[in-house]
Amino acid sequence: MNKFKLSALAMVFSASLFTLNAQAAVLTLGPDTNLSSTAEQFQFTNSGISSASFTDYVLLDVTPYRDLTASLSSTSTGSFTFNTFGLYTGDINGVNTLVKSGDVQNIFANLSVGGLQDAGLGGSYFLKITGTQSGTGSYNGNITLTSAVPEPETYGMMLAGLGLMGFVARRRKA
Helix, strand or coil: CCCHHHHHHHHHHHHHHHHHHCCCEEEEECCCCCCCCCCCEEEEEEEEEEEEEEEEEEEEEEEECCCEEEEEEEEEEEEEEEEEEEEECCCCCCEEEEEECEEECCCEEEEEEEEEEECCEEEEEEEEEEEEEECCEEEEEEEEECCCCCCCHHHHHHHHHHHHHHHHHHHHHC
């Protein structure tokens, strides 16, 4: 009888581990919806979360010197809480480093990081999102990457404006 209890307990434990791991997902980013060459706008979603806790990942490849802004919002038939929202470098299942933690407020979360870069200028990052909820829920996320360094066109327009102001000032003086 003890052998039966031990094997039943082992089956329940392995089934519970499987269900916990089933809620860890790598979410897919939608296409870039920003037409500008100096900014990207991506969206992602996780619909149909039905367990008590979840851990999700969003993979990002960031070009050098980008500012990142990300936000989350959720809906649920029960209660919903984001526990953590952070930007990491490294491997999801291996060695990784937290770059910055986001601001978590129950059903909303925000994250803002300026001038992303690593030793290779740019690189691979991931967002890690954890939370708990009861009932059936979902959340949506937005990621905006903008150029942290002005483009050459910006400097050209600034110099043209300064030249025009100098020309006007010289004509007035004469």
